[in-house]
Amino acid sequence: MGCAACASRRTHRSACTPTPPTWAARRSRSRPWRAACRSSCRAELATAVRLESGFVKVGRLSVHHTYGGKGAPPVLFVHGLGSSGYIEWRFTLPAIARRHRVLAPDLPGFGRTDKPRGGRYGIAYFARALVRYLDIQELARVAVVGTSMGGRVALELALRAPGRVERLVLVNALGLGRPQLQLLYPLMFLPRVGEAAMHVAKTAVRRVPPAMIRRFAARYAGITADLERTMDDAYLDDLREMYAAEGYTDAYLSTVRSMAPAGLFGGHDLSASLGRLKMPVQLIWGSNDPLFPVAHATRAHQLLPGSRLAVIEGAGHTPQAERPDEFNRVLSRFLAA
Numbered sequence: 001m002g003c004a005a006c007a008s009r010r011t012h013r014s015a016c017t018p019t020p021p022t023w024a025a026r027r028s029r030s031r032p033w034r035a036a037c038r039s040s041c042r043a044e045l046a047t048a049v050r051l052e053s054g055f056v057k058v059g060r061l062s063v064h065h066t067y068g069g070k071g072a073p074p075v076l077f078v079h080g081l082g083s084s085g086y087i088e089w090r091f092t093l094p095a096i097a098r099r100h101r102v103l104a105p106d107l108p109g110f111g112r113t114d115k116p117r118g119g120r121y122g123i124a125y126f127a128r129a130l131v132r133y134l135d136i137q138e139l140a141r142v143a144v145v146g147t148s149m150g151g152r153v154a155l156e157l158a159l160r161a162p163g164r165v166e167r168l169v170l171v172n173a174l175g176l177g178r179p180q181l182q183l184l185y186p187l188m189f190l191p192r193v194g195e196a197a198m199h200v201a202k203t204a205v206r207r208v209p210p211a212m213i214r215r216f217a218a219r220y221a222g223i224t225a226d227l228e229r230t231m232d233d234a235y236l237d238d239l240r241e242m243y244a245a246e247g248y249t250d251a252y253l254s255t256v257r258s259m260a261p262a263g264l265f266g267g268h269d270l271s272a273s274l275g276r277l278k279m280p281v282q283l284i285w286g287s288n289d290p291l292f293p294v295a296h297a298t299r300a301h302q303l304l305p306g307s308r309l310a311v312i313e314g315a316g317h318t319p320q321a322e323r324p325d326e327f328n329r330v331l332s333r334f335l336a337a
Helices: 041-047 085-089 123-136 149-160 184-189 193-207 210-221 233-244 248-264 271-276 294-303 324-336
Strands: 050-058 061-068 075-078 102-105 142-147 165-171 281-286 308-312
Touching (some): 050 123, 061 085, 061 123, 075 149, 085 102, 085 233, 102 123, 123 149, 142 149, 149 165, 193 233, 193 248, 210 233, 281 294, 281 324, 308 324
Parallel strands (some): 075 102, 075 142, 142 165, 165 281, 281 308
Antiparallel strands (some): 050 061, 061 102
8 A cells, every 4th residue: 555645646656666556456548557655755745756657559559658757858668578668667767757758668468568469579570669659659769778678679779760769778688699598488489388388487476475486586587686675566466467468478479489599599689780879878787697698788888989888786687676776876877968
């Protein structure tokens, strides 16, 4: 439950320290969600920024997004594989929305966005969908922040439509070197085996004790921060709901399999194309990422004259969730530069 001040409002206030809202709390397509907050919320309402959640029609797709704030440049946040706009950026959106307009859509097939069967999920498809989303929002240029697979999508957007990207932020991003694939991903590439693995995962998130889920996820992503905060109960609730959503398994596996050949052999490495990027670039990396080692960021920084590199010590694959205060400071400085 949130404080009385927030409970009386139909919108979430970013002065609250949010926990991820469950999908059950976001059933209505016409009403913004309310997140829980700590007791200090009331004292901060005077400087609060409203964040809302809703749906927008992008072509034939109903796209769910979290948005709010004012100020330039507007910032488009791109989530990673198996996540959603709000869940990925829940510790970042309130802080950045104090000075910028923020937009965090759920990519097609993920979160609450439509999951069309037979969709041609993949990096290029996601980048095209984001261009159409920006058109609907009447935004000519934005700062783009992408993490993990979302970083690769952000790179695709910056290379294909450079006029739309004012600044680029890559966070532990796919696309700057060969990923250190864990056992789970090669299994996902295989017909039937991937479906069976997803069924096991869906059952596990529903039945396995939260502490065990946290330990498994932490080991996979190199997370060493407070697990009960980084992956709190509300986060796990959203994870369960997303796995149970109709069409999610197909969307997830289609996305993974679209990246399989390139991912296995380093085909997503765009290091040779980095010289085409003319916009300011900030790299933010967790020092302990087991998937995309910090060496990826170091090499990209060397290939991008004028770029910035911030290595967040002690963080793994998700520094925005593991070390949110430090991450938000780095991002805010870059956006204001």
